[in-house]
Amino acid sequence: MSADLRVAERTADTPQPVSVVRRIWRWITRSSLTGRLTFPVVCLIVWLLAIKVVTTIWPFAVDVLPTPGQVFGFMFDEIKGDTVAPHNMYETFAISLQRLGIGMIIALVIGTIIGVAMGLSKAVNAFFNDWVVAILAMPNLAWALFCSLAFGFGDIGPTIVVVLTGVPFVIINVREGVRNTPSDLFDMARSFDVPRERVIWHVLIPSLLPFLFAAARYAFALGWKGLVVAEVFGGQDGAGWTIKFWYDAHRAYGVVGYALLFVIFALIFEKLMFDQLSKRLFKWRPSIDAADVVEARFDAAAPLPASVAAAEAGATATSAAMGSITLATSGPPHQPVDDPSPPPPAQDAPKHPRSNDHG
Amino acid sequence: MADITVSELHKEFGLGADKVIALENVSLSISGHAFVSVVGASGCGKSTLLNILSGIDSPTSGTVRITQNGRPARAGYVFQAARLLPWRTVMDNMLFVQQDRSKETRDRCQHYLEMVQLGDRGDKFPGQLSGGMQQRVGIARAFSTEPDVLFMDEPFSHLDAITARTLRKELNTIWAETGTTVVFVTHDVGEAVELSNRILVFAKGGRLADDIDVTLPFPRDVSDTEVAVTKAEVFKTFEDIGALAIS
Numbered sequence: 001m002s003a004d005l006r007v008a009e010r011t012a013d014t015p016q017p018v019s020v021v022r023r024i025w026r027w028i029t030r031s032s033l034t035g036r037l038t039f040p041v042v043c044l045i046v047w048l049l050a051i052k053v054v055t056t057i058w059p060f061a062v063d064v065l066p067t068p069g070q071v072f073g074f075m076f077d078e079i080k081g082d083t084v085a086p087h088n089m090y091e092t093f094a095i096s097l098q099r100l101g102i103g104m105i106i107a108l109v110i111g112t113i114i115g116v117a118m119g120l121s122k123a124v125n126a127f128f129n130d131w132v133v134a135i136l137a138m139p140n141l142a143w144a145l146f147c148s149l150a151f152g153f154g155d156i157g158p159t160i161v162v163v164l165t166g167v168p169f170v171i172i173n174v175r176e177g178v179r180n181t182p183s184d185l186f187d188m189a190r191s192f193d194v195p196r197e198r199v200i201w202h203v204l205i206p207s208l209l210p211f212l213f214a215a216a217r218y219a220f221a222l223g224w225k226g227l228v229v230a231e232v233f234g235g236q237d238g239a240g241w242t243i244k245f246w247y248d249a250h251r252a253y254g255v256v257g258y259a260l261l262f263v264i265f266a267l268i269f270e271k272l273m274f275d276q277l278s279k280r281l282f283k284w285r286p287s288i289d290a291a292d293v294v295e296a297r298f299d300a301a302a303p304l305p306a307s308v309a310a311a312e313a314g315a316t317a318t319s320a321a322m323g324s325i326t327l328a329t330s331g332p333p334h335q336p337v338d339d340p341s342p343p344p345p346a347q348d349a350p351k352h353p354r355s356n357d358h359g
Numbered sequence: 360m361a362d363i364t365v366s367e368l369h370k371e372f373g374l375g376a377d378k379v380i381a382l383e384n385v386s387l388s389i390s391g392h393a394f395v396s397v398v399g400a401s402g403c404g405k406s407t408l409l410n411i412l413s414g415i416d417s418p419t420s421g422t423v424r425i426t427q428n429g430r431p432a433r434a435g436y437v438f439q440a441a442r443l444l445p446w447r448t449v450m451d452n453m454l455f456v457q458q459d460r461s462k463e464t465r466d467r468c469q470h471y472l473e474m475v476q477l478g479d480r481g482d483k484f485p486g487q488l489s490g491g492m493q494q495r496v497g498i499a500r501a502f503s504t505e506p507d508v509l510f511m512d513e514p515f516s517h518l519d520a521i522t523a524r525t526l527r528k529e530l531n532t533i534w535a536e537t538g539t540t541v542v543f544v545t546h547d548v549g550e551a552v553e554l555s556n557r558i559l560v561f562a563k564g565g566r567l568a569d570d571i572d573v574t575l576p577f578p579r580d581v582s583d584t585e586v587a588v589t590k591a592e593v594f595k596t597f598e599d600i601g602a603l604a605i606s
Contacts, residue, residue: 192456
C-alpha cells in the first residue's frame with residue numbers, strides 16, 4: 001500500500017461527506033457481529049453440502065446423517081419439554097448442574113487452600129507440584145472410568161470427576177496469584193501504617209480475585225466436560241447419560257441436538273454468569289477488547305487510542321481471567337504445566353530489591 | 360515540622376563477595392520547616408536512606424529518630440510510581456490510608472484532592488487517569504494524612520517535563536501552606552535547587568559528601584538566573600568530590 005493511499009484513507013476517517021452506502025458497507029464489514037453471524041451460516045451450508053456429497057457416494061448414510069430440520073425439530077421438542085427420554089431437558093441439566101456446582105465449590109475450596117500454601121511455601125510447593133502436574137495430565141476418561149468403578153452409578157462419581165478435573169487449575173492459578181501479589185502496594189500500606197485487616201481486604205484479596213476468577217472459569221469449562229464423560233460411564237441420569245441414551249437409541253439427530261443444547265447451555269452460562277460477574281468485579285479495569293488492539297495495530301490506519309495503551313500497560317497475568325470458555329477448553333496457554341524448576345516464592349527474593357533499581 | 364536525627368547509619372546488602380555498601384556511616388539532622396533534597400547518581404544510596412527513614416527498610420547499624428515535639432512523628436510517603444490501588448476509586452484510595460472514615464476525614468481528603476486540582480475525580484478509578492494525575496493523587500494522599508514529615512522518592516521522574524514542572528509548582532505551594540518537613544530524593548539537580556532550602560549530596564558508596572543551604576526566595580523557577588547559578592555550583596561540588604567520575 002503506498003503512502004498516498006494511506007493518507008487518503010486517513011482523511012476518509014475525518015468527518016467528510018461519505019456516501020451512505022459506503023458507510024453501511026464499512027459498518028457491515030467491520031462489525032464483529034457480522035463475523036459472528038456468518039459462522040453459523042457457513043456451518044449450515046457445509047452441513048447441507050456434506051449430506052449431499054456423502055449420500056451420493058453411499059446412499060444408506062441417510063440413516064446416520066441427520067438433517068438440520070431433524071436436529072432443530074428435536075431441539076425444539078426438548079426445549080418444549082417434550083421428550084421420550086426419562087427426564088426432560090430441564091431436569092437433566094438441573095441434575096448435571098447440581099453435580100457441577102458442588103464439584104466446583106469443593107475444587108475451589110481445596111484448590112485455594114493448596115494454592116495459597118504452595119505460593120507461600122517452597123516446601124509445600126515441592127510436595128504438591130509433581131502431583132498437580134500428574135492430575136492435570138490425566139485424561140477425564142480415566143477419572144470417569146475409575147470413579148464409576150469405585151463409586152457405582154450415582155452422584156458421587158461424577159461429582160468427584162468434576163473436583164479432580166477442576167482442582168489442578170485452581171491450584172495453579174491461585175499459586176500464581178499469590179506469587180504475583182503486589183509487593184509495592186504492601187510497602188505503600190506499611191509506610192502509611194495501614195492496619196493489617198484493611199490490607200488483607202483492600203490489597204491482598206482484590207489482587208487474588210482475578211486469578212480466582214480465571215480458575216473458576218477453567219474449572220467450570222473443564223469440569224463440565226469431565227462431568228459429561230463421567231455421566232456417560234457412571235451415571236444413571238444427567239446430560240452425559242442422556243446423550244448416551246440417544247446414542248443407544250441410534251438417533252443421530254438426538255446426539256447432535258443434545259450436543260448443540262450443551263453449547264447453548266455453556267454460552268448462556270458464559271454470558272449470564274461469568275461475563276456479568278466479571279463486569280461487576282473488574283469494573284476498575286479499563287475496558288478493552290484484545291482483538292481490537294491487534295486489528296488496530298495491524299491496520300495502522302488510525303493511531304491507537306490512549307486508553308488502549310494505558311490498558312496494555314496495566315495488563316498483567318490477570319488478563320488471563322478474561323479468557324473465554326473456548327480458550328479455556330483448549331487448555332490454558334500460560335500455565336507452567338511442565339515447569340520443573342518453578343521460580344522461588346516471593347519471600348525468597350532479595351530482601352530489598354527496590355534499592356537496586358535506583359538511589 | 361519534625362526533627363530528624365540520623366547517627367552513624369550503615370547499610371549493607373548481600374554477603375561476602377557480593378556485599379554492597381549502600382550507606383556508609385551517615386549522620387545528619389533535619390529540623391523545622393525544611394525541604395531537604397537528597398541528590399546523587401544512581402546507586403549512591405539515596406532511596407535506601409529514604410526507605411530506612413520511613414521504616415520500609417531497616418539499617419545494618421546506626422539509629423534514626425524522627426520526632427515531633429518529643430513524640431514519634433507521623434510520616435507520609437510519595438513513591439516513584441503513584442502506587443494506587445487500581446481496584447479502588449481515587450477517593451477510596453485516599454481513605455485507605457486514613458485513621459477513620461468520618462465526615463471530617465472525607466472533607467480533608469476532598470480538600471487535598473482539590474489542592475492538586477482533582478476535586479472532581481474522586482469517583483474515578485486510577486486506570487481512568489493519566490500518569491500525571493495518578494501522581495497528583497499520590498501526593499494528595501500523602502498530604503491528606505497531615506504528616507509531620509513527608510518522604511518523596513523521585514516522584515516526578517516518570518513524568519514528562521511539562522507535567523513535572525506544574526507538579527513541582529503545586530508541591531512548593533502545598534509545602535509552604537502545610538509546614539510539613541519534606542525529604543525529597545531526586546537525581547535531578549535543577550529540581551532539587553528549585554524546590555529545596557537544603558541539598559544533601561551523596562557520593563558513590565553511600566557517603567554524605569556535601570550539605571548545601573539554598574537561600575534563594577520562593578517561588579523559584581528553573582529558568583531563573585539565580586537557580587541556574589546555584590545549579591552550576593552544585594554540579595561543581597559533584598566534580599570536586601569526584602561524584603561524576605565513572606567508576
